[in-house]
Amino acid sequence: MSTGPSERPAPPSGLRELFAARLREALHTGGDRTRQVSRARRAYREAACLLARFDPRLLRLPGEKHATGGAVLELVDDCTTLGMPDQPEWALKTEVREETLRALAGPEAARRLLACNIGQLPSGPGPERFALAHLFGHPPATERLGAGELAEALQAVLWLSQVPRVTGLPDPAELQHALERARLLEPLERLVSRAFRGRAREMAALRAYVGTPGAPAEPGRPAAPVPVPPLVIHGPGGMGKSTLLAKLVLDGARDPSGGFPFAYIDFERPTLAIQEPVTLIAEAARQLGVQYPAHRAELDALADECQQAARSQREGQERVTQLHELATTRAVLGRRSSQQFQLLATGRETDLIRRVADVLVRAVAEHKTSPDQPDPPFVMVLDSCEEAQYRGSPALGRTWAIFLALQRAYPGLRFLAAGRAPVDHPAKTTTPLDIELGELDTDASVDVLMSCGVRETDVARELAHRVGGHPLSLRLAARAATLTGDGPGEAGELIRSLPERRREVFRRVDQLLVQGILYDRILSHIADADVRRLAHPGLVLRVITPEIVKQVLAGPCGLRVPAGDRAGELFAALSRLDMVEPVRPGAVRYRGDVRAIMLRLPGGDRTEVMRAVERRAVEYYAARDGLEARAEEIYHRLRLDEDPRAVEERWLPGVERFLAGAQQDMTPRAAGLLTARLGGGAPDKVAAGADQEDWERIAAREVEDLLAQGFAEAASERLGRRRPWTPCSPLHALYAETLNRLGRRDEARRAVAEALGPAEHAGCGEHRLELLLLSARLAQEDGDRRGADRALRTAEDVAMGLGQDLEAMGALLARAQLADDGAEVRSETDQQLAAQLAELPDAVLAGRPVLVRAVASQIYQRAPGALAHALEVVGLPADDETLDELGAAMRRATHRQPALLGRVMEILDDAAGPTRPQAGGAPTGIAGILRLARDRGTLDALARRLLDVPDTSGEIVAGVAAAMGAGSGGRPATAPAAGRTRPEKTSAAGRGGR
Secondary structure, eight states, X not given: OOXXXXXXXXXXXXXXXXXXXXXXXXXXXXXXXXXXXXXXXXHHHHXXXXXXXXXXXXXXXXXXXXXXXXXXXXXXXXXXXXXXTTBXXXXXXXXXXXXXXXXXXXXXXXHHHHHHTGGGSOSSOOHHHHHHHHHTTOOOOGGGOOHHHHHHHHHHHHHHTTSTTOOOOOOHHXXXXXXXXXXXXXXXXXXXXXXXOSOHHHHHHHHHHXXXXXXXXXXXXXXXXXXXXXEEEEOSTTSOHHHHHHHHHHHHHTXXXXXXXXXXXXXXXXXXXXXXXXXXXXXXXXXXXXXXXXXXXXXXXXXXXXXXXXXXXXXXXXXXXXXXXXXXXXXXXXXXXXXXXXXXXXXXXXXXXXXXXXXXHHHHHHHOSSTTSOOOOEEEEEEXXXXXXXXXXXXXXXXXXXXXXXXXXXXXXXXXXXXXXXXXXXXXXSOOEEEEOOOOOHHHHHHHHHHTTOOOHHHHHHHHHHHOSOHHHHHHHHHHHHXXXXXXXXXXXXXXXXXXXXXXXXXXXXXXXXXXXHHHHHHTTOSOHHHHHHHTGGXXXXXXXXXXXXXXXXXXXXXXXXXXXXXXXXHHHHHTSTTEEEEETTEEEEOHHHHHHHTTSTTTTOSHHHHHHHHHXXXXXXXXXXXXXXXXXXXXXXXXXXXXXXXXXXXXXXXXXXXXXXXXXXXXHHHHHHHHHHOSOOOHHHHHHSOHHHHHHHHHHHHHHXXXXXXXXXXXXXXXXXXXXXXXXXXXXXXXXXXXXXXXXXXXXXXXXXXXXXXXXXXXXXHHHHHHHHXXXXXXXXTOHHHHHXXXXXHHHHHHHTTOHHHHHHHHHHXXXXXXXXXXXXXXXXXXXXXXXXXXXXXXXXXXXXXXXXXHHHXXXXXXXXXXXXHHHTOOOOSHHHHHHHHHHHHHHHHHOGGXXXXXXXXXXXXXXXXXXXXXXXXXXXXXXXXXXXXXXXXXXXXHHHTTSOOTTOHHHXXXXXXXXXXXXXXXXXXOOTTSOOOOOOOTTOOTTO
């Protein structure tokens, strides 16, 4: 009888000491031992070759009644260690395992080896059990296996396929495909792991939407599909939106008649970002590659291209952000660059999704049983879209463009999104369909309660009547009932403590009240009285540690925590509550759904004890250094409803990442400050309650987003609220910009003129600077060059008066760009820019790379060292537009002067390294080498060497300048015209003006 895992014999006395001594001796034998395979060593290798891991002390050879521990010494060079020192687990090295499997006598030998070590097999699934089942002729049906079991089965098949004469194995490629498909469905299966209850009406609506037919064909004309708008499922958190969508997709994926292709994009996954719509295209391509393995390589290549586009877009977005950080670059280049960036990003994304759709069309056609068979729907689901669901969101606008492009290429598209609110965005050309997810009906609510532990049907029905159909309320009610006891007597008291359900208008208040009562009932069953006193007030804290228990929580709760272990004991007890989850070692927090409910209860977070805890938290964190401590201090000050302007004085750059999402815990006024500082949209309630200054900043961000997407009318509508604005408001400049976009330039110029005086009187230097630059640009567009020059000179004086050298450089750059239309002053402004570039410390310039690049690109013809200086200090941008400019210039130069080709290719070879793609001078080859140089960090060195190439046409230097200024919104650099003086040779070591 074999020894089971729980009955393993203790190692013989002294074996551990003997093992240690022999092991030291064995480790000194060097490489000779690995080449000498004794009979005993080979036997132990065979005993271990079908075990994923094993305890060497217990490994048995066929025929042995008890393990001797001989494997410890024989296999010491053949294994890697997986377990702890006191519980060793070893695994054969891959090359040793494969050599041993190939040398086995056959399936009977493999079966005998596994059987004699059955006690080493894991209790759950493992490759050993699949191998054993196959060797005994009873392999499990792989179509019923989950992802983990398929992974084990695949491993077993790969092992057994190396054993001579083993037959009847599943095809490893088919197993691999089944495994990838199972992993694709695994997140959806987790969502519906509990029995799916209720939602019959909503599920029927979803199935009808997915199966919406095309329009009937008119006589003599082919059928044309009806454009089907997206469908948005919305409702409060916890209502089951994700579960409903997962159920729809799983049912389709498991449909024996073929189902439909799908892509389920969950933006809660860290690898996906709603603010980067190109990542959803990459994920859709990846998932379609799993569903259509014949097209996997092509779809994976498109996914890789999407990731490259995402990298380029991040660089472009960072450039736009930098342009907005200075008043001068924001007014002159920033907004134009923002719109250019959104247009380029949208174009790239729509091209990529069309190419994905083209592959999908071909893949679907190959799976049809007849040419007349209609295409199945392609179901694309976007889950957790809340972050982008605000009016004006560029991400939402670009996602809408992706939807339109995909629908044109694949008319069977069915596009579903889930969030907490309906979608409202000016980009939409049709109104999305919508399903509002409300409470479960009574029967479904009873089912949920009973599935969560309530045993009596009558109790479950009465609880459902009092609690309602919110899934979270039902889970809480079940938990409270099981703690109280769900017999008629015990449950009756719980039921009577809950309010009667009232009219629909009061349901929201009822829901919060019910959930609060249920949480209180759950907390009341905490056995330790001290922990019970801490539990409710502790909800206001976002993180709890033993020190916070002692310094912040205990005192207001009336507890004395003397020196010693009591704080740790209380913390450990709090950590064991089922509504608490770990944050990091030694720190926990209440679950988000718990805090979201309890902090919204009317009056529930305003008791004196809880306020005292928050005041103590402010003192605790204010005395500590670091961004996280400062963020917690700000959080609790806002929770205490301190003046937002006073709280803002405590702000530090970088605290934003610790405060994301905290708006939901705040009053509208406090949430207004957070939204203004963190970005994104604000619900109407938050916007209405925000201070005027915070509202203006929220509105300014939204208007900037709308203008970047070309929605001037929507921006104008947004600007029509909450006037008059403060003198320093960013909305004055945006109002003029919007009027100009609407073709009302005279009104725009008047708006700027009217805002300049109040800004000067209020001491708003930066705001006045931006208005002057905007005035200059509007004058220039109106043909008033003299007025434009006058405004720019004043702007430069203002910047210098403020002591802001970089702003002064930006104003001078605007004058230089104005002078491009009149060459008589171009030389003067370029020389002044060159002098400023040379005088400012490199450390200062490095903080404003976009401005430095724009200046160098502007003056390179008259300041030969400017490009080399800029390359040294800030380098080239790393996006695709930069590579396009540089590659095009290199091709033009070598085409005009073939003698340069060898020198240029030598520079490319050195930058790319020995493993570069074969280019041969072809345009695509140059582009590939430049991308490789960018990835390896050698692009700047490549550009510096290009400046030394003796190019008489000036194309290469102009190309470096154009690449330097790519995406800045300025004029592209061009090679000097024939007959003009060519800029003198630029040395890679040169310095502008130095």
